[in-house]
Every structure is written in C-alpha cells, then in structure tokens.
Amino acid sequence: MSSSELLQFVVSGLQNGAVYALVALGFTLVYASTGIINFAQGEFFMLGGVLAVAGVRFGLPLPLAVVASVLVSAGIGVALERFALRPRRDSGGLVLIIITIGASMVLKSLARHIFGPNEMALPAFTPGPPVIIGGAAIDPQVLWIWGLTFVVVVALTLVYAKTKLGRAMRACSLSHDAARLMGVDTAGVVMLSFGLAAALGALGGAVVAPLTQTAFDVGARAGIKGFAAAILGGLGSPVAAVVGGLLLGVLESLSVGFLSSTYKDVISLVVLLAVLFLRPQGLFGRAGKEKV
Amino acid sequence: MPEVLLRVEGLDAGYGRVPVIRGASLEVMRGEIVTIIGANGAGKSTLLKTIAGLVRPTAGNVTLEDRDVTGLAPERLVRRGLALVPEARMLFGPMSVAENLALGAHTRRSTAEVADSLKRVNSLFPVLAERSSQPASTLSGGEQQMLAIARALMSNPRVLLLDEPSLGLAPKVIADIFGVLDDLRSEGLGILLVEQDANLALKHAQRGHVMRSGHMVLSGAASELADNDDVRLIYLGAWHGKE
Structure with a gap:
C-alpha cells in the first residue's frame, strides 16, 4: 500500500471517527449524569439526518433545516427523559436501560412510518470539489464534520471545566445526593444531559448525511459504533469520547485497507469486547470509582 | 425571647415500608447547639436526612423559621437556609x-x-x-x-445539621472542630448535632435528646442529661468508673 493510499484510509477513518465521537459524547453525557446507557442514542443520529432532509423538502434553507433537526431531536431527548424515564426513576438502572431500548424501537418505527423506508439524501453543506492534501482527497463535507466536532468538544470541555453549570454536572456524576445538598437541581441536570446527548447525536447524523445518505434504519449501527467508541474512551470525559471515536474510526478504516471491507463492522464489536475484557475502565478511565 | 429556627413535630420516616423514626419532635433556637445521642441504628442519621429532605417523612411537620418545609427537596431547603453535613461527609x-x-x-x-x-x-x-x-x-x-x-x-445557612462529625478523628482535630462549632453557635447559628460520642456532644450542646429504636426517649438540658443516671450508664460509659 502506498503512503497516499494509507493517508486516504486514515482520512476516511477520521471522518467516520468524528461522527462516532459525536454519538459517543451523547453516551458519555447521559452516563455521567445517570449511570445508565441510553440505547436510544443511535436513533437521535438517525433523527438528525432524517429530520434535516424533511426540513429541506419542507422548503427550509439547509442551515436552518440542520439547526431545526438538532433542536427537535434535543426536544425529543428531553421528552424521553421527562415522560418515559423520570416516572420510573426509582425502578433501578436495568428498567431504565430497557425503557431506552423500547424508545429506540418506537423512534425507528415512527420514522419509517412518517418518512418512508427509502434512503434519503441531504445536500452538501458547501458543495465543491475535494481538497487534495498530501495525496489524500478530502471532501469539503469532511471538513464540516471535523470542524463541528472540534467546536463541540472544545465548547463542552470548557463548559465542564469552567462554568457553574459544568461544575454542577460533574457533581451530579459523582453523587446525586451530595449535589442536591448543595442545591443543585439534579433532575434538571439529568434532563439537560439527555437533551444535549440527543442534540450531539443528531448533529452527527445531519453532518454525515450528505456523504452517506440516511434512512429510518441507520440508528442501530451508529449506536453500536458510538457505544464502542464511548467504552473505548472510558465513558469519562468529552475528550475521552472523542479520542475513542477517532481511534475506532481509524481502526475500522485500516482494517478495510489491510484485511477486507467485509470486516469493517466487526471491528467495532471486537474493540468493544476486547476493551470490556481487558480494560473495562477504557483507555482514560480510572480503575474503580473514586469515592471519599 | 429566644427565636426558634427549626421545629420538628411528630416526625415519622423510614425506608420503604420499614419505619425508622417514630414521632420525633425537637426545636433548635438561634445560637444553640442541640444534640441527639443514641446507639448505632437508633435512627439519628435518618432523622437528619429526613429534616434535610433526603428522606421523605410519612407523618409530622418540619418548620424552618416559621415556614412549613415538610417534604421539601434538599435543593430547595438549602435555599431556605438549612445545610446538612452528611454522614461520611x-x-x-x-x-x-x-x-x-x-x-x-x-x-x-x-x-x-x-x-x-x-x-x-x-x-x-x-x-x-x-x-x-x-x-x-x-x-x-x-x-x-x-x-x-x-x-x-x-x-x-441559619441552621446547620451535623452527622457524626467526630467519627474516626484524632482528639486534637475533634477539639479544633468543636471549637469552631462553639464559635458558630455564639454567632447565632442553630446547630443540630448527631453524635455517638455522647460525652463530647453533651459538653458542647445546650440541650439534648436521647434516641432509642426510632423514639426520643429522653430530652432536656445537656447538663441534666449528662447527670442522668440512665444516660451516664448507657451512653457515657460511666460503668468504667463504677466497677
């Protein structure tokens, strides 16, 4: 394999990886505030693409359609928490996780019912010929994916580290009771984290749709990839989720280059299992939870 | 006329259907340390958690500065001027x-x-x-x-609830911490103190309650409790001196 081919595989890996990272960020946010895995996360990726296409068909300008799809998805994420999960809050993690699985089926079926079974295309954000860098051709849409992922991660990291809200969110992730004693509205933080997670998943789905097409059934695969990325990173911090996503994307892409494209989807499952067996706290996680 | 900051009347609470405290009543005035002493499992911590809103009461009332705050969530109670230093910190x-x-x-x-x-x-x-x-x-x-x-x-806060602040600490550190509590009290803070070390608690408190199996079995001035034969025998380890 020539070096420019190798570069092309890495670029394509980083492209998918950035999208996995956005989905993984959603898993990480919800896990931090609730300790559960939201298995409906992949469906928000689907909603992001599908709703953006619907918006464009409805006559909205593309940027507005994308923003609207992200906001509507966030609203659905908030509603999922408020009306499906919060009433069962005291039933324990397993019940809540199963509710998220149910919600993912509902969202997928509704999307098929409303938008039909066919693939849909979203126009490129900025049409144009690929940019050639070091022998690798990079679609302008890929630059959008990288740019938006970068902005999101920097913004989230700053909010987490520097703001009162971020401090309250971190406090929630350590102990709900202690956070409540400080006056933190933990129910509000949980709802916010579901909304943010849905928004991030939807952004991923919308920004990648011009390259890959979208349809009612793209959520499950995105969910598994994002989940594997989140586990690989360790479910700890925004940066960990992004590194997990990028790493997974590149591993997948190289496996296509060196093995066969047949194994592309197997890689994420292998990574998921390998991490869970060998290093369950992920690349950046601490072994066991620190408690005072 | 001393001002009542915290009033608890006939409070029942527990986990699930198991009642842990029954009919607890107490008052904390401005500038006063009130202590609750009793053996492990008597319900002292649950009482504090219930007052602070972490456990929902099944009966009774909690009044903070003449306003009913029964069953209010902890995040609301902090805003009303009540803070809990929880067990295990x-x-x-x-x-x-x-x-x-x-x-x-x-x-x-x-x-x-x-x-x-x-x-x-x-x-x-x-x-x-x-x-x-x-x-x-x-x-x-x-x-x-x-x-x-x-x-x-x-x-x-106007009212501070403390759950076992001396647990596991060296005597010198305990003296420092209780010195600070005395200072805070003299500045007008109302303190409700749960302690296993009854000697220590009664030395610093103005009034006290003895809790046993979820009930308040004895109440009075701290000095009276410290002189009470039952209290001395059961909670102050007086038998060491009476052998």
Missing part, C-alpha cells in the same frame, strides 16, 4: 477543595458575598486555604471533615 473526591467550596455556594448569586463566605471559612479552617487546589480525596480525615463543614457553611 460525601465530598466530591476528585474535585479540588476550591471546587467543593464553590459547590457549597451553588445557590448564591452575589459573588461578593460568596467571596466573603470563602474568607470566613478559610479563617475558620486555615488548612483549607493551603489545600485549595488539591483534590478533596487527598485530604486527611480531619481536613475532609473540615471541608465538609466549610462547604455547608458556604451556603450561608
């Missing part, structure tokens, strides 16, 4: 001392007032100022207890 371990203190002031708007409170707790516990950037989990047990109290004070 519940610090945010990976976060710095400064961040723990900032979380204590989560409900407050005025940055100038928060800065004043920070100055105040740093003067009460100078070691916290030295450790400001250290993760809370790296502090010694005594420092962690100081941080837990300081964090609660950052909300500027």
Whole structure:
C-alpha cells in the first residue's frame, strides 16, 4: 500500500471517527449524569439526518433545516427523559436501560412510518470539489464534520471545566445526593444531559448525511459504533469520547485497507469486547470509582 | 425571647415500608447547639436526612423559621437556609477543595458575598486555604471533615445539621472542630448535632435528646442529661468508673 493510499484510509477513518465521537459524547453525557446507557442514542443520529432532509423538502434553507433537526431531536431527548424515564426513576438502572431500548424501537418505527423506508439524501453543506492534501482527497463535507466536532468538544470541555453549570454536572456524576445538598437541581441536570446527548447525536447524523445518505434504519449501527467508541474512551470525559471515536474510526478504516471491507463492522464489536475484557475502565478511565 | 429556627413535630420516616423514626419532635433556637445521642441504628442519621429532605417523612411537620418545609427537596431547603453535613461527609473526591467550596455556594448569586463566605471559612479552617487546589480525596480525615463543614457553611445557612462529625478523628482535630462549632453557635447559628460520642456532644450542646429504636426517649438540658443516671450508664460509659 502506498503512503497516499494509507493517508486516504486514515482520512476516511477520521471522518467516520468524528461522527462516532459525536454519538459517543451523547453516551458519555447521559452516563455521567445517570449511570445508565441510553440505547436510544443511535436513533437521535438517525433523527438528525432524517429530520434535516424533511426540513429541506419542507422548503427550509439547509442551515436552518440542520439547526431545526438538532433542536427537535434535543426536544425529543428531553421528552424521553421527562415522560418515559423520570416516572420510573426509582425502578433501578436495568428498567431504565430497557425503557431506552423500547424508545429506540418506537423512534425507528415512527420514522419509517412518517418518512418512508427509502434512503434519503441531504445536500452538501458547501458543495465543491475535494481538497487534495498530501495525496489524500478530502471532501469539503469532511471538513464540516471535523470542524463541528472540534467546536463541540472544545465548547463542552470548557463548559465542564469552567462554568457553574459544568461544575454542577460533574457533581451530579459523582453523587446525586451530595449535589442536591448543595442545591443543585439534579433532575434538571439529568434532563439537560439527555437533551444535549440527543442534540450531539443528531448533529452527527445531519453532518454525515450528505456523504452517506440516511434512512429510518441507520440508528442501530451508529449506536453500536458510538457505544464502542464511548467504552473505548472510558465513558469519562468529552475528550475521552472523542479520542475513542477517532481511534475506532481509524481502526475500522485500516482494517478495510489491510484485511477486507467485509470486516469493517466487526471491528467495532471486537474493540468493544476486547476493551470490556481487558480494560473495562477504557483507555482514560480510572480503575474503580473514586469515592471519599 | 429566644427565636426558634427549626421545629420538628411528630416526625415519622423510614425506608420503604420499614419505619425508622417514630414521632420525633425537637426545636433548635438561634445560637444553640442541640444534640441527639443514641446507639448505632437508633435512627439519628435518618432523622437528619429526613429534616434535610433526603428522606421523605410519612407523618409530622418540619418548620424552618416559621415556614412549613415538610417534604421539601434538599435543593430547595438549602435555599431556605438549612445545610446538612452528611454522614461520611460525601465530598466530591476528585474535585479540588476550591471546587467543593464553590459547590457549597451553588445557590448564591452575589459573588461578593460568596467571596466573603470563602474568607470566613478559610479563617475558620486555615488548612483549607493551603489545600485549595488539591483534590478533596487527598485530604486527611480531619481536613475532609473540615471541608465538609466549610462547604455547608458556604451556603450561608441559619441552621446547620451535623452527622457524626467526630467519627474516626484524632482528639486534637475533634477539639479544633468543636471549637469552631462553639464559635458558630455564639454567632447565632442553630446547630443540630448527631453524635455517638455522647460525652463530647453533651459538653458542647445546650440541650439534648436521647434516641432509642426510632423514639426520643429522653430530652432536656445537656447538663441534666449528662447527670442522668440512665444516660451516664448507657451512653457515657460511666460503668468504667463504677466497677
């Protein structure tokens, strides 16, 4: 394999990886505030693409359609928490996780019912010929994916580290009771984290749709990839989720280059299992939870 | 006429259907330390958690500064001026001392007032100022207890609930901490103190209650309780001297 081919595989890996990272960020946010895995996360990726296409068909300008799809998805994420999960809050993690699985089926079926079974295309954000860098051709849409992922991660990291809200969110992730004693509205933080997670998943789905097409059934695969990325990173911090996503994307892409494209989807499952067996706290996680 | 800050009347509470406290009643005045003593499992911690809103009462009333706050969530009670220093401290371990203190002031708007409170707790516990950037989990047990109290004070409470502040600490540290509690009391704070070390608690408190199996079995001035034969025998370890 020539070096420019190798570069092309890495670029394509980083492209998918950035999208996995956005989905993984959603898993990480919800896990931090609730300790559960939201298995409906992949469906928000689907909603992001599908709703953006619907918006464009409805006559909205593309940027507005994308923003609207992200906001509507966030609203659905908030509603999922408020009306499906919060009433069962005291039933324990397993019940809540199963509710998220149910919600993912509902969202997928509704999307098929409303938008039909066919693939849909979203126009490129900025049409144009690929940019050639070091022998690798990079679609302008890929630059959008990288740019938006970068902005999101920097913004989230700053909010987490520097703001009162971020401090309250971190406090929630350590102990709900202690956070409540400080006056933190933990129910509000949980709802916010579901909304943010849905928004991030939807952004991923919308920004990648011009390259890959979208349809009612793209959520499950995105969910598994994002989940594997989140586990690989360790479910700890925004940066960990992004590194997990990028790493997974590149591993997948190289496996296509060196093995066969047949194994592309197997890689994420292998990574998921390998991490869970060998290093369950992920690349950046601490072994066991620190408690005072 | 002393002012009643906290009034608890006929409080019942428990976990699930198991009642842990039955008909608990007490008052805390401005500038007063009231202590609840009793054996492990008597319901002392549950009583504090119920007053602070972490456990929902099944009967009875809690009144804070003449307003009914029964069943109010903890995040609302902090805003009304009630803070709990919980059992086992519940610090945010990976976060710095400064961040723990900032979380204590989560409900407050005025940055100038928060800065004043920070100055105040740093003067009460100078070691916290030295450790400001250290993760809370790296502090010694005594420092962690100081941080837990300081964090609660950052909300500027009128009533402070303390759950076993002396547990596991060296005598010198305990003396420091209880010295601070005496100071806070003399400035007008109302303190409700749960302690296993009845000797220590009755020395610093003005009034006390003895709890057994979820009931308040004895109440009175701290000095009277300290002289009560039953209390001396069961909780103050007086048998050591009577052998």
